[in-house]
Amino acid sequence: MKKEIEALFHECIMNANEEELAVIKQLLDGVKRKQSKESGSYIGGIFGMSRKMENDVLEVTMPITPVIYNSLHIVHGGVTATLIDSAMGTLANMMLPEGYGAVTTNLSIHYVAPGTGGFLSGKAQIIHKGTKTIVIDGKVHSDDGKLVAHCTGSFFIFKRS
Amino acid sequence: MKKEIEALFHECIMNANEEELAVIKQLLDGVKRKQSKESGSYIGGIFGMSRKMENDVLEVTMPITPVIYNSLHIVHGGVTATLIDSAMGTLANMMLPEGYGAVTTNLSIHYVAPGTGGFLSGKAQIIHKGTKTIVIDGKVHSDDGKLVAHCTGSFFIFKRS
Amino acid sequence: MKKEIEALFHECIMNANEEELAVIKQLLDGVKRKQSKESGSYIGGIFGMSRKMENDVLEVTMPITPVIYNSLHIVHGGVTATLIDSAMGTLANMMLPEGYGAVTTNLSIHYVAPGTGGFLSGKAQIIHKGTKTIVIDGKVHSDDGKLVAHCTGSFFIFKRS
Amino acid sequence: MKKEIEALFHECIMNANEEELAVIKQLLDGVKRKQSKESGSYIGGIFGMSRKMENDVLEVTMPITPVIYNSLHIVHGGVTATLIDSAMGTLANMMLPEGYGAVTTNLSIHYVAPGTGGFLSGKAQIIHKGTKTIVIDGKVHSDDGKLVAHCTGSFFIFKRS
Numbered sequence: 001m002k003k004e005i006e007a008l009f010h011e012c013i014m015n016a017n018e019e020e021l022a023v024i025k026q027l028l029d030g031v032k033r034k035q036s037k038e039s040g041s042y043i044g045g046i047f048g049m050s051r052k053m054e055n056d057v058l059e060v061t062m063p064i065t066p067v068i069y070n071s072l073h074i075v076h077g078g079v080t081a082t083l084i085d086s087a088m089g090t091l092a093n094m095m096l097p098e099g100y101g102a103v104t105t106n107l108s109i110h111y112v113a114p115g116t117g118g119f120l121s122g123k124a125q126i127i128h129k130g131t132k133t134i135v136i137d138g139k140v141h142s143d144d145g146k147l148v149a150h151c152t153g154s155f156f157i158f159k160r161s
Numbered sequence: 162m163k164k165e166i167e168a169l170f171h172e173c174i175m176n177a178n179e180e181e182l183a184v185i186k187q188l189l190d191g192v193k194r195k196q197s198k199e200s201g202s203y204i205g206g207i208f209g210m211s212r213k214m215e216n217d218v219l220e221v222t223m224p225i226t227p228v229i230y231n232s233l234h235i236v237h238g239g240v241t242a243t244l245i246d247s248a249m250g251t252l253a254n255m256m257l258p259e260g261y262g263a264v265t266t267n268l269s270i271h272y273v274a275p276g277t278g279g280f281l282s283g284k285a286q287i288i289h290k291g292t293k294t295i296v297i298d299g300k301v302h303s304d305d306g307k308l309v310a311h312c313t314g315s316f317f318i319f320k321r322s
Numbered sequence: 323m324k325k326e327i328e329a330l331f332h333e334c335i336m337n338a339n340e341e342e343l344a345v346i347k348q349l350l351d352g353v354k355r356k357q358s359k360e361s362g363s364y365i366g367g368i369f370g371m372s373r374k375m376e377n378d379v380l381e382v383t384m385p386i387t388p389v390i391y392n393s394l395h396i397v398h399g400g401v402t403a404t405l406i407d408s409a410m411g412t413l414a415n416m417m418l419p420e421g422y423g424a425v426t427t428n429l430s431i432h433y434v435a436p437g438t439g440g441f442l443s444g445k446a447q448i449i450h451k452g453t454k455t456i457v458i459d460g461k462v463h464s465d466d467g468k469l470v471a472h473c474t475g476s477f478f479i480f481k482r483s
Numbered sequence: 484m485k486k487e488i489e490a491l492f493h494e495c496i497m498n499a500n501e502e503e504l505a506v507i508k509q510l511l512d513g514v515k516r517k518q519s520k521e522s523g524s525y526i527g528g529i530f531g532m533s534r535k536m537e538n539d540v541l542e543v544t545m546p547i548t549p550v551i552y553n554s555l556h557i558v559h560g561g562v563t564a565t566l567i568d569s570a571m572g573t574l575a576n577m578m579l580p581e582g583y584g585a586v587t588t589n590l591s592i593h594y595v596a597p598g599t600g601g602f603l604s605g606k607a608q609i610i611h612k613g614t615k616t617i618v619i620d621g622k623v624h625s626d627d628g629k630l631v632a633h634c635t636g637s638f639f640i641f642k643r644s
Contacts (some may be wrong), residue, residue, distance in 0.1 A: 001182050002174055008189045009170050013163055020196060021162050023203055027188045028169045035181060040232030042184055043240065071201030077265040078243025085239040104238040106428045106476055108269040108591035110618045110637055112611040127633050128595040135593045135633055150610050150618055152635055154428055154593055267589045267637055269430035271457045271476055273450040288472050289434040296432045296472055311449050311457055313474055315432055315589055323504050324496055330511045331492050335485055342518060343484050345525055349510045350491045357503060362554030364506055393523030399587040400568040401526065404561025426560040430591040
């Protein structure tokens, strides 16, 4: 398989323009981050997500690059959803005692402005923590502080087997 | 930049296990599809999306591979959202005369089962087409026909400048 | 208390115009329907809801009268929500074995046209029935068959104590 | 028509129990509030809604009585939706210059606890005000300060003709 991948790689970079080279670099960097366990998933790696917790707010940031554009050359609404679902899901799971997990049951997103600038920031904050469900508020901002999307999510708490 | 990317590529594949090699292959295949304009976006390419229209239903399919797993090793909810938003957005834009476009203003997703099996299929169907907005129903199924997620989306119609 | 209510009643109808008289009649009819157990709730009574089940679709209808107008003299969005939540909730509870109940956990409504004409019809249909949750599709139409609102709802199943 | 209504009224109160008398009183009080223009709609009147604006937050309160119960004797989810849609819609319309109005296009509600106690309070706050749409955050609390429901709504701005 390695031979085949090497051939594919050389085919890709041979005639690649600047944008394509930057995209290939971002994707490989993402794989490397997953290999080194710096990132918990390939998605997190290739989208360049990084996260931090501060004052009960879980923030995930992501650089805006051609990797996450849709065919209209603006950030794909699904990627914005991925960013905020990652922030909310991480926060939900952090709220739970060992042996429990939380999965998204509902996500409702209002898109209010296109994502522009250098990066997107998704911030998640608990609205309600019950015994069966957690409801979380999520906001995505661009780097100039403008609101890009507002989201609420429901998470179902389950006992890990 | 090419030298740097080549070094990174070799670092990635040197100690890569089977899964990691398959992931690198999928990502590079995706870049190639975008380069050859087979895919309109990198997202569409690296997630391996393909689409068809039949009886007013726009279907987008996507293979289930480690590329789209979250850190719990199930399909990332944001990727499911990306799949169905792609299907709905494509359909919305197909409904419009030349010179007009549609962007997502609201997405509401109910997740009902984990995505398992070989691939996910997202089907979009018009519920309402007005002069200002389009409302679309979206359903995501796994390859055994089980419902994975149900979604409704609102799209705002704008005049392209 | 009866004396006080009688005085209030006479004050209301004394200078009432046609619309106000019709409203008072509808409200009292609703109370009577609840008293006679024809309606299970005052809400169902005063809004004049009636329901039927056909081919797995639960339909609730409601006459359009000034009782359900908002201050702009169109049907209050909250009443449309009440209509479809009633249809969906009734259907959810009908799906369950004795000793179990279902409550709404999430409701997402897209309003696409104002409610006009003689009555509104809300139709609910099961999308997914799991062991913990039920997801239902709801559509509200006016009497000329035009779609007024589209809704999805999640219901949580609980064991009645 | 008055004769008929009087007969209906007497039929209703003749054998009415305490609860039914209180309901009839609340409904007639509501009609009176609408007649005197204290309330802008019958819905606002019969549900006993009152509102105030403070620090950019529009609050609508509503007493919890049998009038708003569903058939399970808890507050009807649709009435909670009516409360918060009223608060959000009022706020949306207050944000606009003369000659413009706003209508709800999307409402997404997460119900997190049953409404109990003496009254419900719905608070609406602007999240985003654009030239075409307004997005509003809404929270419903019971009188002990517990969150009952969390909501986001989209409103479309139109020019009144």
